[in-house]
Every structure is written in C-alpha cells, then in structure tokens.
Amino acid sequence: MSDLRLMGVSKRFGGKDVLMPMDMLVTNGAFVSLLGPSGCGKTTLLRLIAGLETPSSGQIVLGNTTLYGPGVNIPPEKRRFGMVFQSYAVWPHMNVFENVEYPLKVRGMARPERRERVMKTLALVHMEGLTDRYPHQLSGGQQQRAALARGLVMEPPVLLLDEPLSNLDARLRAEMRREIRDLHRSLGITILYVTHDQREAFEMATRIVIINEGRIEQEGGPGEIRENPTPGFVSEFLSHV
Amino acid sequence: MFADGVSNSAVIEALARSLSLSLVVALVSGATGCLAAWLVTRSDVGGSRALAGLFSMPYAIPAYLLGMAWIVLGNPAVGAIRELFPEGGIYGFHGMVLVESTVAFAFPYLELKAGFERMDPSLEEAARTSGAGPWRVFRDVSFPLLWPPLVNGMCLSFLYTLSSFGVPAMLGMPVRQFVLTTLIYSQFKLGGMAGIWSGLRLSLLLLVMAMLVLALSNRLVGLQRRRGGAITGSRVSRPGLVRLSGARVPVTAAAWAVFALVVALPWGALAFSALAPVAGSYSPSEWTLRNLEYVLNLPEFREALVNSLALSLPVATFVVGSGFVLAFAAVRRGSRLAARLVESMGVPFSTPGTVIAILLIFAATWVSAALGRVGLSLDSPLVWIALAYAVKYCAVSARMLTAAYRQVDPSLEEAAVVSGATTFILLRTIWFPLLSRTVLAAWFLTALPMFTELTMSVLLTGPGGATLGTVLFQLQEYADQPSAAALAWILLSAALVGAFFMRGRRAEEILEGR
Numbered sequence: 001m002s003d004l005r006l007m008g009v010s011k012r013f014g015g016k017d018v019l020m021p022m023d024m025l026v027t028n029g030a031f032v033s034l035l036g037p038s039g040c041g042k043t044t045l046l047r048l049i050a051g052l053e054t055p056s057s058g059q060i061v062l063g064n065t066t067l068y069g070p071g072v073n074i075p076p077e078k079r080r081f082g083m084v085f086q087s088y089a090v091w092p093h094m095n096v097f098e099n100v101e102y103p104l105k106v107r108g109m110a111r112p113e114r115r116e117r118v119m120k121t122l123a124l125v126h127m128e129g130l131t132d133r134y135p136h137q138l139s140g141g142q143q144q145r146a147a148l149a150r151g152l153v154m155e156p157p158v159l160l161l162d163e164p165l166s167n168l169d170a171r172l173r174a175e176m177r178r179e180i181r182d183l184h185r186s187l188g189i190t191i192l193y194v195t196h197d198q199r200e201a202f203e204m205a206t207r208i209v210i211i212n213e214g215r216i217e218q219e220g221g222p223g224e225i226r227e228n229p230t231p232g233f234v235s236e237f238l239s240h241v
Numbered sequence: 242m243f244a245d246g247v248s249n250s251a252v253i254e255a256l257a258r259s260l261s262l263s264l265v266v267a268l269v270s271g272a273t274g275c276l277a278a279w280l281v282t283r284s285d286v287g288g289s290r291a292l293a294g295l296f297s298m299p300y301a302i303p304a305y306l307l308g309m310a311w312i313v314l315g316n317p318a319v320g321a322i323r324e325l326f327p328e329g330g331i332y333g334f335h336g337m338v339l340v341e342s343t344v345a346f347a348f349p350y351l352e353l354k355a356g357f358e359r360m361d362p363s364l365e366e367a368a369r370t371s372g373a374g375p376w377r378v379f380r381d382v383s384f385p386l387l388w389p390p391l392v393n394g395m396c397l398s399f400l401y402t403l404s405s406f407g408v409p410a411m412l413g414m415p416v417r418q419f420v421l422t423t424l425i426y427s428q429f430k431l432g433g434m435a436g437i438w439s440g441l442r443l444s445l446l447l448l449v450m451a452m453l454v455l456a457l458s459n460r461l462v463g464l465q466r467r468r469g470g471a472i473t474g475s476r477v478s479r480p481g482l483v484r485l486s487g488a489r490v491p492v493t494a495a496a497w498a499v500f501a502l503v504v505a506l507p508w509g510a511l512a513f514s515a516l517a518p519v520a521g522s523y524s525p526s527e528w529t530l531r532n533l534e535y536v537l538n539l540p541e542f543r544e545a546l547v548n549s550l551a552l553s554l555p556v557a558t559f560v561v562g563s564g565f566v567l568a569f570a571a572v573r574r575g576s577r578l579a580a581r582l583v584e585s586m587g588v589p590f591s592t593p594g595t596v597i598a599i600l601l602i603f604a605a606t607w608v609s610a611a612l613g614r615v616g617l618s619l620d621s622p623l624v625w626i627a628l629a630y631a632v633k634y635c636a637v638s639a640r641m642l643t644a645a646y647r648q649v650d651p652s653l654e655e656a657a658v659v660s661g662a663t664t665f666i667l668l669r670t671i672w673f674p675l676l677s678r679t680v681l682a683a684w685f686l687t688a689l690p691m692f693t694e695l696t697m698s699v700l701l702t703g704p705g706g707a708t709l710g711t712v713l714f715q716l717q718e719y720a721d722q723p724s725a726a727a728l729a730w731i732l733l734s735a736a737l738v739g740a741f742f743m744r745g746r747r748a749e750e751i752l753e754g755r
Contacts, residue, residue: 052366052481075484076369077377083370089363093385102381103371150371160370 002063002157003027004049004190009058009068011044011214018044019214021058026158031184031191033205035198037237041214042194046160049192050083051076062157077106082151086163088143090135090150096122097131100149107154121153124183141172152183158190165200177203198238202226210234251424256446259420262337262409263402269342270398273499274349275391279379280496282357283365285482287493293354295500300347301740302504302733303693305407305710308340309717309729310507312411313514316722321510329416336412337420341402343503348401349394356390356465357383362480375483389465396458400451404593406696407710411717421447422595422696429599429700437602444599448592455591508733514726532727542728544705545712548623549692552708556630557688561680564638569668572646573654583643586636594696597633601625601701622706629697634690638683645679646672682743689739693732 004026011019019041026032034042047053049060051067051074059069066072067079082103090099097118104114122128125145135143144164151159161180165173181204184191195201201208202222209219210233218230229235280286281293299307314322315331323330330336364386368378384391406422414423421443429440485492516528536542570579589597605625612619657671673680695710702711709732716725 047481050366050370050481052369054484073484075374076366076481077372077374079370080372081370083367085363085367087361087363089361089367091364091367091382091386102368102373106368106372106377106381147367150367154372 002190004158004192005059005061006049007059007061009045009048009055009060011041011048011053012056017214019048022216024209024216024219026190026192028190029188031181031193031204031206033193033195033201033208034211035195035201035208036211036217038196040211042196042211043162045211046162046192046194049158050081050160051079080154080156082154082156082159084144084147084151084159084161084164086166088135088140088147088167090138090143090146092135095132095134096127096138096146096149099135099146100153103150103154117153118149121149124152124187125149125179140168141176144168144176148180148183152187152189156189158192161191161193163194163196165195166197173200180204210237212237251419252443252446255419255421255424256450258334258413258418259403259422259447260450262334262341262420263399265338266341266345266402267395267399269338270346271349271391271395273342274346274351274394274398275353277346277350277496277499278353278357279383280492282354283383283480283483284375284492285484285489286496287489288497292496292500295504296350297347298737298740299344299503300351301689301743302344302736303407303690303695303710304340304344304405305411305695305714306511306693306729306733306736307343307507308408308411309713309725310510310733311336311340312717313510313722313726314506321513332412332416333418334413337408337418340408340412341405343507345398345401346503348397349391352390352394352397353387356387360386366481369481389461393458393461393465396454396461400454400458400591403447403451403454404595404696406595406699407714410699410714421450422593425595425599426700429602434606437599437606440599441603444593444596448596451591451593451596504737508730508737511726511730511733514723515730517723519723532723533731536724536727536731539712539724541707541712541715542709545707545709548707549709552623552627552630553688553691556627557634557684557691560631560635560687561638561642561684564635564642564683565673565676565680566668568639568642568646569672572643573651573672583636583639586639589632590634590636592633594629594633594694595700597629598697598700601629601632601697620705622701622703626698626701626706626708629701630691630694633697634687637686638680641679641683641686642676645676649675685739685743689736689743693736 006024008021010021036042048055060067067074100118127145210217212233218234281289315326317330368382409420409423425440425443429436570576698708698710
C-alpha cells in the first residue's frame with residue numbers, strides 16, 4: 001500500500017547539519033508522532049517530506065513512487081499530501097467553504113462533486129454551520145478545524161501536521177487531541193504529527209519517534225517507550241512533564 | 242488660464258505627458274518590481290541575497306545621473322548603442338520611460354519585498370501542498386493578499402515620476418517634449434514676475450496631482466495595516482523556496498542582467514565617456530584623464546563642490562540634530578506640538594521639489610522686498626537652497642528617530658533620571674549613544690540626496706549659488722559631453738558607494754512607521 005519510507009534523508013543548512021542521515025518508515029494507517037524539543041529538526045523533517053524543503057541526501061518514497069531521490073524531486077503541489085500548519089494558514093480572503101474547497105478546485109474536480117466532498121469533510125470537523133464565515137470571524141479553534149478539513153478534503157495518502165495545537169488554550173487542546181485521534185480511527189488515514197508536547201504524542205500516536213539534535217533517539221509504541229526509555233536524552237526528556 | 246506666458250494647449254499637453262509618463266512608469270515598475278520581489282523572496286534564484294540588496298540600490302541614485310549615462314549610450318549621433326533605439330535615439334517619451342523605470346521600479350520592489358517578508362509563508366505553502374503550482378499560488382494567494390503594497394509601490398513610482406525633473410529635462414526638453422516640471426522650469430527661465438507667477442500656477446496644478454496620488458497611497462497603507470494582522474507570520478519557518486529547476490540558470494542570468502542594465506551599464510557608459518578624448522570615441526588605446534582633470538580644475542566645479550558640501554553637511558547635521566531633539570520631545574516627553582511637527586514634515590517630503598522651489602522663490606521675492614524697505618538685503622541663493630533642502634528632507638530623520646525612540650525600553654531613561662540626569666545630560670549620555678547608529682543612518686540618508694540634489698537647486702540657484710547638480714546640468718545643456726560625463730561619473734560613483742552601504746534602508750518605509 002502507501003507506506004512512507006525515508007532512507008538516509010539528511011539536511012544541511014548554512015554549513016550546519018540540521019538533520020543527520022536518517023531512516024524512517026510510516027506504515028499505511030499508522031499515527032506517527034515526531035516528538036522532540038524545539039529546534040531538534042522535527043519540523044524540517046516534515047517539510048522535507050512535504051517537498052517544501054529539499055533534502056541534502058537520501059530518498060523519500062511513498063508507496064511505489066519516489067518523491068525525492070537521485071534525479072527526482074517532485075514539487076510539493078504534486079505530492080498530494082494534506083498539511084496542517086502551526087499558524088493554521090487559513091487564507092484570510094476566502095471563507096471556510098472556499099478554503100476547504102481549494103485543493104479540489106486546483107485539481108479540477110467538478111463543482112457539484114466538490115461541494116459534496118467539502119460539506120462531508122466540514123461535517124467531520126463539526127464546521128458545517130460556518131461555511132460562509134471568513135477567518136477573522138472564527139476563533140482559533142475554528143480556524144484550526146478549517147485547516148484540518150482543508151488537509152483532509154482530498155483524502156491524502158498521508159496527513160502531515162506541524163504542531164497544530166500549540167496556539168490553542170489547554171481546554172481546546174484536550175478537545176482537539178480527542179477529535180484528531182477519533183478522526184484517525186474512523187477514517188483509517190495515515191498521520192505524521194510533529195509536536196514538542198509529550199502528552200499529544202502519547203495520547204494520540206500509535207508510534208512515536210523521538211528526535212534530538214537532528215538524530216532519532218528512540219522509536220516505538222507509546223507503551224514501549226514509556227516503559228523502556230533509552231538512558232540519556234530520552235529518559236531525561238520524558239521526565240520533564 | 243494657467244499661466245500668462247504659456248498657451249493652454251501647451252499646459253494641457255505637458256499635463257497629459259506628465260500623467261501618461263507617470264502611469265506607464267508605474268505600470269512598468271509594478272510588473273518588474275513584482276517579479277523581482279518574488280524572485281528574491283520566494284524562489285531559489287542564484288545569489289538571491291546579493292540581488293535583494295542590489296535591486297534596492299537604484300532608489301538612492303539620482304535619476305538624472307542615469308539619464309546622462311543613457312544619453313552617452315543612446316545619443317542619436319554618437320551613442321554607443323544608438324542602433325538599439327528608434328530614430329531620435331534615447332530622446333523622447335520612450336527614453337524617459339526607460340530611465341525613470343530603472344529607478345522607480347525600486348518602489349514597488351521594496352514595498353512588495355517587505356510584504357512577502359512579513360507574510361506568513363505557510364499561507365502560500367498551504368496552497369502548494371493543496372496542489373497549486375507556483376503561478377497558481379501567486380494568483381490565488383500572494384496577489385490577493387499583497388496587492389495593497391504592490392499598488393502603493395506603484396503610486397510611489399507614479400509620484401516619483403510626476404515630481405522628477407532631471408530625466409525629463411535631459412531626455413525630453415531637447416526634443417521639446419515638456420512635462421509639468423520642465424514646463425515650470427522653462428516658464429521660470431523666462432524671468433521676471435510673469436515667469437514666477439506662471440510657474441507658481443503650474444506648480445499648484447502639479448501639487449494637486451501629487452496630493453491626489455498621495456491620498457490614494459495613504460489609503461492603501463491604512464488598508465495594509467488593517468490587513469496586516471491577518472497575514473503576518475510568526476516567522477516560525479523560512480519560506481520553502483520555489484525551485485525554478487530548469488529555468489534557474491536563465492532566470493538567474495536575466496536577473497543579474499537587469500541589475501547590470503540598471504546600474505553597471507550606465508556606470509560603465511559614463512566611465513568610458515569620461516575617459517574618451519572626444520564624444521563617441523570608445524577605443525581604450527585613446528583613453529585619457531584629460532576630461533577628469535579638466536572638470537576637477539574647472540572653477541565652477543570647485544565652487545559647486547564647496548557649495549554642495551557647505552550645504553549638505555551642515556544642513557543635514559542641523560536637520561538630524563533637531564530631529565533628534567524633536568523626536569525625543571514627541572516620544573519621551575509626550576509633547577503634542579512636537580508630534581504634530583514631526584507628522585507635518587511628511588507634507589514637504591511628498592511635495593514635488595519643483596513646487597517647493599517655486600514657493601520659496603515667491604517667498605524670497607517677498608522677503609527681499611520687505612528687507613529692502615528697512616535697508617537690508619539677502620542676496621545669496623545658498624540661504625534659500627539650504628532652506629529648501631531642510632524643508633524637503635527633514636521628515637526622514639525625524640521619522641526614523643521617532644521610531645527608534647519608541648523601540649527603546651523607557652526604564653533605561655528612567656534609571657538615568659533617578660540617578661540625577663537632567664534633560665540635556667540624558668540626551669547626551671543616554672539617548673545619543675543608544676541611538677547613534679540610527680542617527681548616523683539618518684544623517685547619511687539626509688545628506689546624500691542633498692549632495693546631489695538638482696530639481697530644487699536648478700530653480701533656486703543664482704550667482705554664487707552653483708551646486709554640483711546645477712553645474713552638471715549646465716555642462717550637459719552646453720553639450721560638453723565628455724566633461725559632463727566625467728563629473729557625472731564621479732557623482733554616480735559616490736552615489737553608488739553611498740547606495741551600497743544604505744541598500745535596503747529607505748525613507749518611505751521609515752515614513753510609514755514600519
């Protein structure tokens with residue numbers, strides 16, 4: 001199926017190794033969380049996968065398609081991932097419906113079909129009543145839901161989320177954690193989720209990859225990591241709740 | 242109806258030419274500025290950081306120097322590349338569009354570049370991951386969000402061209418194509434009170450046009466501010482650059498070629514012309530320093546150099562010094578009067594120099610008449626030129642320093658006050674050292690345009706009042722091309738050095754309080 005595979009992917013920037021060469025496998029249907037302190041390279045890794053940055057080496061393969069590799073570098077618009085940004089990035093000049101409709105419109109889907117898909121997706125995130133609202137008329141949480149719907153609407157092979165909850169208050173964060181987890185279960189989609197918040201990772205993910213200073217420190221299921229954290233960075237990091 | 246010495250049809254023709262020239266320059270600058278801003282902020286064009294600074298350099302170059310360089314290149318008789326121009330060479334409307342655009346493109350470029358830099362890159366990245374290619378992203382996201390700074394930049398280009406005198410004087414007047422500023426100049430040159438009145442009436446017409454465009458520009462700045470919150474990024478990430486892929490090499494070459502066309506080619510043309518024994522002879526074996534030597538020994542040049550230094554250095558120092566105190570009163574002492582004064586300085590800054598000069602000439606005749614009645618006289622045109630420079634450029638330092646005072650934590654001042662510092666000691670020992678870099682930058686940004694000023698000086702000059710700009714203008718008018726080129730080359734080199742150090746900083750950005 002469409003497993004996402006990284007082989008020896010690294011990133012150097014300004015003479016500094018932001019990411020050391022790393023391998024990673026995101027199996028189809030998994031909820032993988034990239035967890036680590038800020039500046040550890042986890043967001044860079046997500047952006048390399050999305051195609052927003054170019055790796056310095058390695059290969060990125062989705063299913064049977066090479067996204068990045070020797071002589072291949074598929075631009076982000078052709079990679080078909082859904083992506084949710086930390087700042088939401090809902091377009092202020094489009095209303096909720098138009099924001100969510102955009103990926104379908106760009107890909108040339110017919111209007112009636114588009115409408116149906118958009119409404120279905122908005123229902124998933126409980127936003128069906130707010131289609132005509134513009135971003136400035138929405139709360140932060142509602143903007144985040146709109147961004148989530150926009151990422152989901154084209155039913156991407158992998159949904160990429162970059163610290164999506166870090167700008168929300170604690171109560172809303174708890175609510176959204178539950179909802180994202182439920183969406184993962186009910187839709188069976190593959191999720192790659194970047195966060196610095198252990199709670200988000202351990203509550204939602206089926207697999208956690210802990211990154212520090214551009215290296216993978218440990219990866220495994222949440223239970224596995226909690227019970228057997230590798231000594232050094234991981235035990236230290238997990239002890240700060 | 243507009244002027245005594247000039248027919249209505251001539252006025253209407255000049256007005257139409259001013260407006261159409263400004264409009265065409267605004268459109269050309271908008272398109273090129275937009276492309277340049279996108280390339281340096283959003284694409285992987287080669288040397289984008291160097292280009293980003295270099296593209297802003299024309300902003301600090303007096304356009305008339307480039308005009309002279311283009312005459313060397315496109316003069317119909319001996320121009321180095323005259324074959325590339327239509328009959329008549331560089332002279333005429335197309336030449337004015339070309340030369341004005343090479344400078345005016347910096348306004349939309351800088352406005353839009355700042356817009357791209359402030360905008361949250363995720364807004365565009367979200368469109369890319371949604372499946373939109375670079376052009377679609379620009380059309381659907383960047384342009385709808387960034388049109389106010391783009392159009393505002395185009396308004397500034399329009400205003401710049403409308404107010405400019407040097408380029409239309411050098412490239413339009415020889416073929417009797419007048420715009421408002423050059424028509425005012427020619428009316429004024431007729432002399433006497435009739436000429437002054439005629440110039441004054443035309444100036445008011447020019448002023449009205451300028452103020453209309455300025456009002457539009459101010460509205461756009463307001464709109465930008467209100468929208469700003471919605472699109473300003475937390476700058477969590479560098480923008481993911483659009484890969485130009487196969488187009489990267491040709492696009493990079495084209496971008497550098499444009500820079501060469503705008504700055505390096507005119508500089509080289511002036512250098513060649515300055516070294517040539519006679520106009521139109523470009524063989525390196527015949528190079529001579531005679532022209533440079535001639536110009537440097539010219540008594541007019543020496544007088545002008547002394548005058549320009551004596552005008553720009555003290556006037557800039559006075560203007561920056563008073564701006565330093567005024568901004569202190571406005572920001573740190575909450576003086577309403579000072580704040581109003583700083584704000585009102587924006588008016589002369591945006592007023593065409595020609596208008597300021599004509600108003601001052603009017604004031605000068607009135608003052609000398611009044612002085613004459615009590616047996617005094619004020620003969621030196623330098624006094625009025627100094628006043629014109631001070632009025633025109635006082636806004637730059639006052640606004641820069643106001644912004645700088647606001648950025649400093651008040652507790653630094655309060656600690657000194659508690660320690661017993663009086664206002665004077667406070668300014669000398671705390672504020673001046675803290676703001677010294679801004680003060681220096683403000684001083685350069687004030688002194689440089691004064692040093693090479695032409696538009697106002699050419700109207701206000703008189704016996705004993707020659708400046709570098711006016712001497713150069715005369716050399717050009719007398720068709721002494723090698724000498725004119727030699728002087729222009731010296732001035733352009735000085736302006737380029739200044740522009741290189743000040744690149745990226747500019748008055749409008751500061752005037753808008755960003």
